[in-house]
Amino acid sequence: GENVEQHPSTLSVQEGDSAVIKCTYSDSASNYFPWYKQELGKRPQLIIDIRSNVGEKKDQRIAVTLNKTAKHFSLHITETQPEDSAVYFCAGSSGTYKYIFGTGTRLKVLA
Amino acid sequence: SQTIHQWPATLVQPVGSPLSLECTVEGTSNPNLYWYRQAAGRGLQLLFYSVGIGQISSEVPQNLSASRPQDRQFILSSKKLLLSDSGFYLCATTGGDYEQYFGPGTRLTVT
Numbered sequence: 148g149e150n151v152e153q154h155p156s157t158l159s160v161q162e163g164d165s166a167v168i169k170c171t172y173s174d175s176a177s178n179y180f181p182w183y184k185q186e187l188g189k190r191p192q193l194i195i196d197i198r199s200n201v202g203e204k205k206d207q208r209i210a211v212t213l214n215k216t217a218k219h220f221s222l223h224i225t226e227t228q229p230e231d232s233a234v235y236f237c238a239g240s241s242g243t244y245k246y247i248f249g250t251g252t253r254l255k256v257l258a
Numbered sequence: 259s260q261t262i263h264q265w266p267a268t269l270v271q272p273v274g275s276p277l278s279l280e281c282t283v284e285g286t287s288n289p290n291l292y293w294y295r296q297a298a299g300r301g302l303q304l305l306f307y308s309v310g311i312g313q314i315s316s317e318v319p320q321n322l323s324a325s326r327p328q329d330r331q332f333i334l335s336s337k338k339l340l341l342s343d344s345g346f347y348l349c350a351t352t353g354g355d356y357e358q359y360f361g362p363g364t365r366l367t368v369t
Contacts, residue, residue: 179356190348190360191302236302238358244290244309246358250301 149174151239153249160227161257168252170237171219177239177247180220182211185234185251195222227256260285262361264349270367277322277336279364281349284330291332292350292358293324302348308332344368 150173160166170180178199183191197204197211197220204211208227213220224231237249261284271277283289293305304317306324314324321340325333332349349361 181357188365190363193357193359196357240356240358242356244307244315244352245304248302248304 149239149245149247151237151247151249153237153252155252156250157253157255159255159257162227162229164227166222166224166227166231166254166256168222168235168237168254169219170221170239170249171217172239172247173218174239174241174247175218176241177218178242179240180211180213181238181240181246182209182222183236183238185236187233191236224254227254229256229258232256260289260351260353260359262349262351262359264347264361264364266364267362268365268367270369271339272369273341274338277334277339277343277366279334279347279366281332281334281361282330283332283351286330286351288329289351291326293332293334294348294350294360296346296348298345305334339368341368 152171154169181196182194184194185191195206195209195211197213208225210223232255234251234253236251238246240246263282290309292307294302295305296302308314308326311326321336323335344367347364350358352358
């Protein structure tokens with residue numbers, strides 16, 4: 148069935164370093180790939196997304212890349228700050244009603 | 259822009275008691291609506307989604323049910339709660355370009 152695998156499950160980086168989280172999807176029809184940030188006790192918040200007609204998208208310190216051939220996409224955070232510490236979820240959607248979420252990555256930025 | 263309301267924010271219920279969680283959406287008409295559950299430290303589990311009044315699709319067979327009595331109202335119910343029903347319940351809706359937004363959530367503890 149449809150599946151989105153996300154790695155790593157936990158990631159610790161020093162403040163100022165970069166962080167990369169990777170996701171792989173199985174549904175070839177997937178064409179929309181959002182990333183969510185969830186702080187402790189709060190709702191997931193959409194931070195960036197990419198559609199299948201684009202290979203890369205950037206918004207200040209965060210960027211997402213998509214490789215449709217390999218069916219994987221990645222979140223890149225540069226110059227990490229303590230407030231970037233959170234759980235990050237990737238997801239895939241084929242433009243229908245369902246989102247398939249990854250299992251999450253707990254990012255810790257060490258000061 | 260859309261606003262999602264959920265109540266209650268927190269709930270402590272004994273095993274075997276009934277449950278009713280409510281979600282309402284403002285700022286849109288005929289939205290797609292979703293119920294997710296997030297167990298402590300875990301990912302997002304899709305429970306139900308609805309593309310219109312009276313149209314409910316169930317993703318996980320269990321002791322929960324959902325109803326959509328009005329266009330922008332989505333209700334999650336149970337007749338008898340189990341310990342395993344504890345978690346963070348999130349209502350979500352999709353925007354015009356399939357981006358998904360979450361409500362503030364209800365934290366349910368079954369004792």
